[in-house]
Amino acid sequence: MATANDSVHGRIERARLELTPTQVALGLALAAIIGFTLLFFQEPLMHDSLHNFRHGAGITCH
């Protein structure tokens, strides 16, 4: 809902009330793991499995 107090700062305050630090940490960790795996992970099994996807997405980091 858009309120009078609708600012980036207000949203951050609101998120701090709604979320526990554990939830924030879990969410960030999950996003970081998926992102890192898709973009940069070099372990041969993973790298070769994602080969076509990475080429297709223009991720040349392998």
Next chain:
Amino acid sequence: MLQQYLLRGLKAGLVAGLVLGLFVALVANPVVGMAEGLAGDHGHGAANAGDGHHGAEHESAVSTATTKAVSVLGGVFWALLLGVVTFGVAFYFLEPAIPGAGDTQSYLLAAAGFVTVSGAPWLVLPPQPPGVEQAFGTDLRIAIYGGMMVAGLLACGIAGYAYTHLRERGRPVALAGAVAPFCLLVGAAVLAPANPVEVAVPETVVTGFRALVIFNQAMVWVVLASAHAWLLRRERSTAATETSNTGYAEPTPTAD
């Protein structure tokens, strides 16, 4: 409230994930395979470039079928991740600050996402088909790619901030302020050290492949933004009908 945004981002990501998954299955998989075949035909002259493994390798650690299947899944997860992070998390926090209203906000955020995730890194490391040996080692390229993502994100953030704060001095000034950070970004990319490549496939293959990749990633962001804008419009019109009982109706379609 955040939950509602995350769910909306997830839904948009799901739509884009289906599209991207299909694209990888029907286009990227066969095209990459074809380019690999071409690269194999051309041999590799004095290949001394970095640790680029393309060309010389070709014994993959997994079967072709696995690569194809996992790559499709990778595409689905890629779009899901972009949807949740960009349209779930980032849109929740930045909605009050993104210029424009309604659909415009979704498309602006998608453009910023494209610049951050793909556009900025490509300025230094353009998409390459298989069969291109790069002088830069993998670690260096990862660092550059990550660094350019941060630079792209900064440029988009500063552009948005500049636009909002220069808005009252007139639109041309605000637009100039928004364009300036991107000029700096391109300047930084031009000044970055060159990454000589050794191409084992015809130049047209490289050009065609790049066009395909750019189209593919732009498509992901357009689908994400369209799905997100549609979901948002639908939610808002539902909320409007519920709050005011004045007979507000969905915009009536003009044609069947």
